Amino acid sequence: MKQVTLRWLLAGVVVTILSGCGDAQEHTAVKPAPVNFESGDECHVCGMAISGFPGPKGEAITENDQQVRKFCSTKDMFAWALQPENRNRNHTLYVHDMAQTQWASPEDTALIDAREAVYVVGADRMGAMGPTLASFAKKEDARSFVEQHGGEMLMFPDVTLQHLNRSMSGSDSGELLMESMEHSRMDSMDPE
Template identity: 30%
Template sequence: MKTKFDSTQWLLAALCLVWLLAVPESRADQKIEITKQDRCPVCGMFVYKYPKWVAQIYFNDGSAYFYDGAKDMFKHIFNTQQYTPGKTAEMMTEVWVTDYYEVELIDAKTAYYVIGSDVLGPMGHELLPFKDQAAAQEFMEDHKGKSIMRYQDVTPAVIESLDRKG
């Protein structure tokens, strides 16, 4: 038995196809485009010098900010107005960090962060991001890490404790 499509069904199928073709790929699949002029809005360092540590935040107005580590990215999240006047944390649409082992962008909100390790980032003690718990656990054991945290567990007090070390 053959099924005939009426004009409404054809229109819906065409709209679905157009929508699928128009949806942009995830930023995680895109190459990080950092220029030599891009500076971390928190510390002022030139981010291009530290590609293995890059973090990114995108806002709903299309603006993007790059960081020389997850620690400064969290500082921006916790005090958005100070670093980007006129913007709020609620305006952030995407938050990315670089997986320490894979050196690829991962969603900061699903990452596992090791704190208290013997590995220092460009700004000293850091949160080291990993895309899965097994990699974070391995790193923690190999580098004397203190604990593994999730995005929602990182607080201003955690960030301050990292800055007080060393």
């Protein structure tokens, strides 16, 4: 009788262990959806208001506590993401696809996975804090942007702190910001 009970107990343990192995495959992490930018949101890096400024914005959703950090520009998002304590973490990052929205006021419906985006560094368009990285879902759109506004195309893993610190050569940042704001005004007047 004890042998039968012991066998059933061992069978139960084996079934429990095997069913636990199956659950491990089912517990894959689901990527959180992007969070809309709201009036009054402030940049996690510089503390500046996010709304009302041109250019792509960014956001990070931390992997463990799912806390949302919003950034007034892609440049500030990269400044945060490239810090040693964040670099190797699997945070979910979003940026605006600038081929799908206006430079003057990017729409949240155009948020894309930042790790899959193509970036243009060194263009003549300004973001909230001056020079920024234009972000695109497709290389063709980034290439077209480079033809119109200059700059260099990079993929997410290729962006470094040196790219963020690169100054706009051959032009005054104030002049470029004014020109970018003029472009932004014209974009917002487009009936598209």
